[in-house]
Amino acid sequence: MTYATDPTHASYSRDQFATDSGLDRDLSSDDVITLAHMADSTASSTPRPVPSHEDRPVYVIGGGPGGLATAYALRAQGVRAVVLEKSDQVGASWRRHYDRLHLHTTRRLSGLPGLAMPRSFGRWVSRDNVVRYLEKYAEHHQLEIVTGVEVSRVEPAPGGDGWLLHATGGRELTGSAVVVATGHNHTPRLPEWPGRDSYTGELLHAGDYRNPAPYAGRDVLVVGVGNTGAEIAVDLVEGGASRVRLAVRTAPHIVRRSTAGWAAQFTGILVRRLPVRLVDALAGPMAKVSVPDLSAQGLPRPDTGLYSRVNEGSIPVQDVGLINAVRKGRVEVVAAVESFEEDKVVLADGRRIDPDVVIAATGYVRALEGIVGHLDVLDGRGRPVAHGARTPKKAPGLYFTGFTNPISGMFRELALDAEKIAKAVARTAQKAGKAAEKAASKAGAGTTAGAKTGARDTGDTRAAR
CATH class of the missing domain: 3.50.50.60 (FAD/NAD(P)-binding domain)
Incomplete structure (x- = not known):
């Protein structure tokens, strides 16, 4: 078809x-x-x-x-x-x-x-x-x-x-x-960062991002490292952005989308009903085997269990190019955004940067x-x-x-x-x-009984005469 x-x-x-x-x-x-x-x-x-x-x-x-x-x-x-x-x-x-x-x-x-x-x-x-x-x-x-x-x-x-x-x-x-x-x-969620409304640079939510063409040759900061933020960062790198930084507050769990033909989804289905602690215990060693340590690039392994994070509403990031982009330095990991100052973005570590564009991959409500x-x-x-x-x-x-x-x-x-x-x-x-039929049946039975009683009463009256 x-x-x-x-x-x-x-x-x-x-x-x-x-x-x-x-x-x-x-x-x-x-x-x-x-x-x-x-x-x-x-x-x-x-x-x-x-x-x-x-x-x-x-x-x-x-x-x-x-x-x-x-x-x-x-x-x-x-x-x-x-x-x-x-x-x-x-x-x-x-x-x-x-x-x-x-x-x-x-x-x-x-x-x-x-x-x-x-x-x-x-x-x-x-x-x-x-x-x-x-x-x-x-x-x-x-x-x-x-x-x-x-x-x-x-x-x-x-x-x-x-x-x-x-x-x-x-x-x-x-x-x-x-x-x-x-x-x-x-509904797109855009955090109420101090100074956000007076920021003179370009700020948009990831929901308004379509493709990297408008950002070719520009310095872009992507805020948030969920699946959307990670993929947009890779898209920008491949689309010719001059510099791409990824602001991260909490290190995510990263999984390969597929390993030797085995999709990450298959594992997700298998462990869906297992105890959280068991899945957390199994996921740690598996991640060390399949995903390299990116601590030197600013993306350490998370300190909470994978399934514990899922229950908190944060699913793993499926790798569609982020690992290689971070390892090669094409995507630079920086601290989380704390506030804005005119044309500057203030990071959690105190640094002030001035990207051309800020794309907030900060989720939805x-x-x-x-x-x-x-x-x-x-x-x-x-x-x-x-x-x-x-x-x-x-x-x-x-x-x-x-x-x-x-x-x-x-x-x-x-x-x-x-x-x-x-x-x-x-x-x-x-x-x-069924309840309506039962009620109707009872009502009908009552009406029939009443009619019979009325008929007997009429007959008795006639007999008395």
Whole structure:
């Protein structure tokens, strides 16, 4: 199967969608629902019958890989799902990533439910091919996706049955359940460094970096040595930057992406359920064998265990050229950034440097507080207290996916979460349906008994006469 960059979608007006969905009171005349065509019906498993459109759908917030996978999995369970995406296309966050980016997980273990990634994508899938895949995924499975709609708040529906979503333009949507899939990398995080706002040099977040072309011949400081910072530093070196420095606060764990054909992801999957201390103990000796000591270049081995760091939210850096760049001095490791002074950057060791450009690879925040923060479903760091098939005790029917950073691979975990969530929603719906049938049966029995009693009373009266 070939993958087109711009798949054709059938667009349905608000009136057409309202007729089918019963949501005419919820959507304005400007809304458009896109229902993707089936690209290859022979390759897709036939979903179970979808319930009547009179039923309230499950709303999936976010049209990234987690949201799309969950929408398909729900549909496969016979549950109608509608994806709400604030941008005008699926996979918005992937479209914004830098050009060089490839998945750090293998193609075979990165496919979402119901559609494998094609072999032509290679073992390490590029950003552009990830975008093509997500477009094709929505098209292939005929997912219901509403674009240009941003959900600002989710709260229990009146009466406590289901959920009420407040969205763009004053819309109010009512769903039987809600899946929040807005993603781990939602809003760029730029630290409040002293003097930042008065800095006269060029400062940008890594989310705004695309390729090294604008920085050729320039002195660049990259702040942060996660996977993004490490890869951007290498990209700049290879793209002709005159000098590249990498500001590091905490030395990272570095792993080879693949060793003799064995992907780091495979190890991540194998150790996922092992005790943290055991994994930490095993990872140390393995790192000494596979990764050289870069202490002389300013990048010492970390003093905390690999899996302990993962549980703190910091996954290992997969080497895509950083080790060689640091060893050869092409990437210079410097101390962390402490503050800014006009055109200078002040480092933690007291040094003052004056790069032409500062690129802050300082991560993202989930930004869930406005949507669900009032529901007491987030921990002190803004993370959902439950994810996957589990829902918060105080918010049954509210699901989260894509807010962890698993060592076993994000796409793989999103695929697993999607099927678990779909099964949990389907079970809940079945229980609710059985309860409703039982209640209706009791009500019907009561009515029948009342009618019989009335008939006996009438007969007795006539006999007395």
